[in-house]
Amino acid sequence: MSIPVRKYDAVIVGAGGAGLRAAIQLSEAGLKTAVLSKVFPTRSHTVAAQGGVSASLGNSEQDHWHWHMYDTVKGSDWLGDQDAIEFMCRKAPEVVVELEHFGMPFDRTDEGKIYQRPFGGHMSNFGEKPVRRACAAADRTGHAMLHALYQRNVRANTQFFVEWMALDLIRDEEGQVLGVIALEMETGEVVAFHAKATIFATGGAGRIFYSSTNAFINTGDGLGMAARAGIQLEDMEFWQFHPTGVAGAGVLITEGVRGEGGILRNSAGERFMERYAPNAKDLASRDVVSRAMVTEINEGRGCGPNKDFVLLDITHLDPATIMKRLPGIREISIQFAGIDPIKAPIPVVPTCHYQMGGIPTNYKGQVVNENGSTVAGFYAAGECACASVHGANRLGTNSLLDLLVFGKSSGDTVIEDMASGLKAHKELPANFADKTLARLARLENQQNGSNVHETRLAMQRTMQNHCGVFRFKDKLEEGVQKILEIEKQVAITEIKDKSKVWNTARVEALELDNLIEVAKATMICANARKESRGAHVRDDAPDTPEMPNGRNDKEWHKHTLWQRDGNKLSYKPVVMTPLSVETIALKTRSY
Amino acid sequence: MEREALNRLQWRCTRRALLELDLILGKFLVEEFPGLSEDEKQVFAELADMEDHDLWPMVNGTEVCKDARQAAIIAMLRKSEVRRPQ
Numbered sequence: 001m002s003i004p005v006r007k008y009d010a011v012i013v014g015a016g017g018a019g020l021r022a023a024i025q026l027s028e029a030g031l032k033t034a035v036l037s038k039v040f041p042t043r044s045h046t047v048a049a050q051g052g053v054s055a056s057l058g059n060s061e062q063d064h065w066h067w068h069m070y071d072t073v074k075g076s077d078w079l080g081d082q083d084a085i086e087f088m089c090r091k092a093p094e095v096v097v098e099l100e101h102f103g104m105p106f107d108r109t110d111e112g113k114i115y116q117r118p119f120g121g122h123m124s125n126f127g128e129k130p131v132r133r134a135c136a137a138a139d140r141t142g143h144a145m146l147h148a149l150y151q152r153n154v155r156a157n158t159q160f161f162v163e164w165m166a167l168d169l170i171r172d173e174e175g176q177v178l179g180v181i182a183l184e185m186e187t188g189e190v191v192a193f194h195a196k197a198t199i200f201a202t203g204g205a206g207r208i209f210y211s212s213t214n215a216f217i218n219t220g221d222g223l224g225m226a227a228r229a230g231i232q233l234e235d236m237e238f239w240q241f242h243p244t245g246v247a248g249a250g251v252l253i254t255e256g257v258r259g260e261g262g263i264l265r266n267s268a269g270e271r272f273m274e275r276y277a278p279n280a281k282d283l284a285s286r287d288v289v290s291r292a293m294v295t296e297i298n299e300g301r302g303c304g305p306n307k308d309f310v311l312l313d314i315t316h317l318d319p320a321t322i323m324k325r326l327p328g329i330r331e332i333s334i335q336f337a338g339i340d341p342i343k344a345p346i347p348v349v350p351t352c353h354y355q356m357g358g359i360p361t362n363y364k365g366q367v368v369n370e371n372g373s374t375v376a377g378f379y380a381a382g383e384c385a386c387a388s389v390h391g392a393n394r395l396g397t398n399s400l401l402d403l404l405v406f407g408k409s410s411g412d413t414v415i416e417d418m419a420s421g422l423k424a425h426k427e428l429p430a431n432f433a434d435k436t437l438a439r440l441a442r443l444e445n446q447q448n449g450s451n452v453h454e455t456r457l458a459m460q461r462t463m464q465n466h467c468g469v470f471r472f473k474d475k476l477e478e479g480v481q482k483i484l485e486i487e488k489q490v491a492i493t494e495i496k497d498k499s500k501v502w503n504t505a506r507v508e509a510l511e512l513d514n515l516i517e518v519a520k521a522t523m524i525c526a527n528a529r530k531e532s533r534g535a536h537v538r539d540d541a542p543d544t545p546e547m548p549n550g551r552n553d554k555e556w557h558k559h560t561l562w563q564r565d566g567n568k569l570s571y572k573p574v575v576m577t578p579l580s581v582e583t584i585a586l587k588t589r590s591y
Numbered sequence: 592m593e594r595e596a597l598n599r600l601q602w603r604c605t606r607r608a609l610l611e612l613d614l615i616l617g618k619f620l621v622e623e624f625p626g627l628s629e630d631e632k633q634v635f636a637e638l639a640d641m642e643d644h645d646l647w648p649m650v651n652g653t654e655v656c657k658d659a660r661q662a663a664i665i666a667m668l669r670k671s672e673v674r675r676p677q
Binding site for chain 2: 046143163250328335501503507
């Protein structure tokens with residue numbers, strides 16, 4: 001069966017920061033560029049980023065890209081690739097100034113320069129003292145960035161396909177990527193986008209967890225498509241968690257609440273952080289607080305009927321202080337927990353926030369195979385990609401920087417590759433749509449199958465309970481079995497609505513097909529990595545004098561690669577050679 | 592409202608930029624929307640088309656909605672309590 005084919009020079013999937021930045025490069029170079037997005041571009045999850053974007057502009061005090069590089073390598077717990085990290089940190093001032101020229105309304109100093117503020121982990125002179133490196137537009141940095149990038153794309157005549165969902169990559173027998181197959185929600189039509197180059201900028205997959213700060217859109221579509229097309233996924237065991245998401249909802253309670261005197265308590269009302277961090281207490285670093293919370297819950301001191309959360313108490317604070325210093329927090333608690341925090345404490349749990357792993361790329365944005373060779377015609381940037389600049393843990397404000405730098409570099413690389421190898425459209429294989437159409441037909445005809453909502457919830461609960469912020473050998477092993485059982489349910493999802501036009505039930509089932517790939521990869525990679533590093537912390541790899549923080553460089557200083565076929569794992573070395581400077585040698589990560 | 596229009600509205604309510612609005616609009620659509628008048632449904636659809644950073648401060652109460660028609664729906668959204676994840 002054939003489907004309509006539309007031809008473009010390049011197709012980009014995803015219209016968040018990375019996709020829009022890549023599209024500018026391509027459209028301004030005169031390439032016919034299509035951008036597919038499940039939502040209107042300025043509804044992408046990049047909007048949720050508040051903190052800022054880092055660049056060693058040195059507007060407020062002396063700074064240097066090399067110091068930024070050091071902070072990023074250290075933040076990554078030495079799992080980040082040093083060539084990519086150098087590339088990103090060196091490019092940061094250029095892409096930030098460029099964004100300013102695109103119309104980004106950065107906060108400014110009295111002299112009119114971009115204002116820079118301090119941020120956790122940003123240091124001068126190789127970890128010596130804090131430095132002001134974060135550039136922001138009030139608390140709307142991501143929002144303002146998307147608007148600036150979108151307007152620039154409109155000017156450059158980028159062609160947007162809004163409310164389209166990409167379903168699968170098209171690859172030929174030689175493995176070259178020739179575009180994507182996509183579904184237009186408004187018509188239900190399935191169309192091939194035949195392209196010389198395909199860039200994935202599909203964002204993260206935080207919805208694999210029950211408690212997630214990610215909006216519902218983050219279903220890992222790019223990762224699912226890549227995995228089904230035989231592309232490996234890299235370092236999927238590494239997920240950043242935030243200690244205080246509202247239990248059950250995931251909505252973030254800012255760290256400012258503890259900064260203003262908020263106290264974490266267990267079911268006995270005890271201020272348990274005094275036992276885990278006698279000095280910093282509730283203001284200890286995110287990972288320390290998150291682990292303490294999980295330990296309390298695991299040891300039976302959680303709160304509520306299922307003893308599955310702890311409490312964030314601000315009842316001792318003056319209500320006027322809460323209203324003045326923490327605007328909106330009272331409303332968040334009332335709306336998402338049914339609790340007025342002036343009268344009662346807020347139920348909170350560690351909550352998934354950011355995906356460090358993804359589709360393996362080099363610093364040019366080219367997707368790479370295990371041996372370092374590139375996948376012809378295929379590029380990725382942003383949270384869906386693993387360059388790897390975040391390694392085992394992302395430094396704050398590097399997520400927006402990642403979008404700008406690798407969005408731009410992937411676009412530049414496409415232009416270079418088109419000048420050499422990718423000059424013409426390669427012919428589509430005769431059967432290119434068969435697998436996708438079979439997947440759609442299976443969903444259409446499924447009887448006595450599983451319920452999409454219930455299956456997704458089972459997956460999310462399994463990920464949260466077995467592969468959360470603090471990990472245990474037995475739970476991980478059991479989690480692998482459970483997630484493979486849930487995969488069988490995903491394979492037989494059934495939808496009652498069979499209509500073509502605006503069938504959201506179908507789209508949600510297709511999103512679940514992508515989520516389960518990411519969930520499997522995460523659980524299997526986490527079970528295999530027998531050390532603690534960055535955001536991956538195992539109970540059976542504790543902090544010892546021989547192995548500080550439980551990190552085992554001798555056996556585990558390497559990237560994980562997961563292959564969907566057979567759930568095979570392999571490993572590749574971390575790139576320790578930067579582009580122009582000396583290696584930042586391994587050492588213990590401490591702040 | 593016809594199925595197609597309702598499904599489109601559901602998508603635009605539950606694939607937002609911000610999780611907060613996914614949760615609130617999604618729940619409101621299921622629990623409150625069917626009981627609204629046609630005029631109120633229209634106003635809700637207008638709100639759902641707004642940018643998240645314009646809508647969320649009003650729903651969260653940090654900014655006041657100046658449009659009287661919209662303010663009535665915003666007040667209903669502000670009362671809605673959400674504890675159920677998707």
